[in-house]
Amino acid sequence: MTILGLLTVLFPHLVCLQIDQVARSGRSVRIRARTKTSQAACPYCGVISQRVHSSYERRVCDTAVSGQDTVLHLRVQRFRCGNHPCGNHHCGKRTFVEQVPGLTVRYGRHSV
Template identity: 50%
Template sequence: MSVSELSSVVFPHLHHVRIDRVSSAGRSVRIEASTHLVHALCPNCGLASKRVHNRYRRRIGDTATGSRETLIHLRVRLFFCLNAACEKQIFAEQVPGVTVGHGRHSPGLGAVLTALALALGVRALTCPHSCPARCPCCG
């Protein structure tokens, strides 16, 4: 199995990016990746642009790989919107399944965190004592 085939099995949500390097340190996995799409769509008007303004790195938390936290260091581009009537003059490209505007974690990790918060909230609501510490009924 090639590295690209292995990457598509382990990280299927990263098929829109080029994985440049995967490294492991302690309890974390670091993925260095970059985008490879030719153009990006303006989030405001939807017009496609190929005109790059700048590049920068984003650090995105992702769902765990095994029992290790996963951090994606993603190199993304800023584009000029070519629509003169659009309010957004410059916008950052978004990678489906990996980034959301102004987000620091992937949609997958966001779903896990939301489910965890809801489960903990329900548990707190079901305790008849409203106690901050663990009581026999809360276990």
């Protein structure tokens, strides 16, 4: 079985991510990953945006694997809402953070 195959079996919710590093840290496993998305829908108005504003790292506690806690350090992107032209506010939000389906929810510290 390939590494990708093993990943697909053990962590099916991480397959859509770019995995940068997997390391043991004490009694837990630390996974550094980032999203590969180039666009996201604004959760407030639904308009798709491709304008990345910034990115930051979220810490998400995931299900234990073989008795070891798994902590996901996930770099997510903040997008500018495309429904927010200067001087004409169509959407109340200037920016929003992408969510990873099946993995993250807004303000959540644990994976779905």
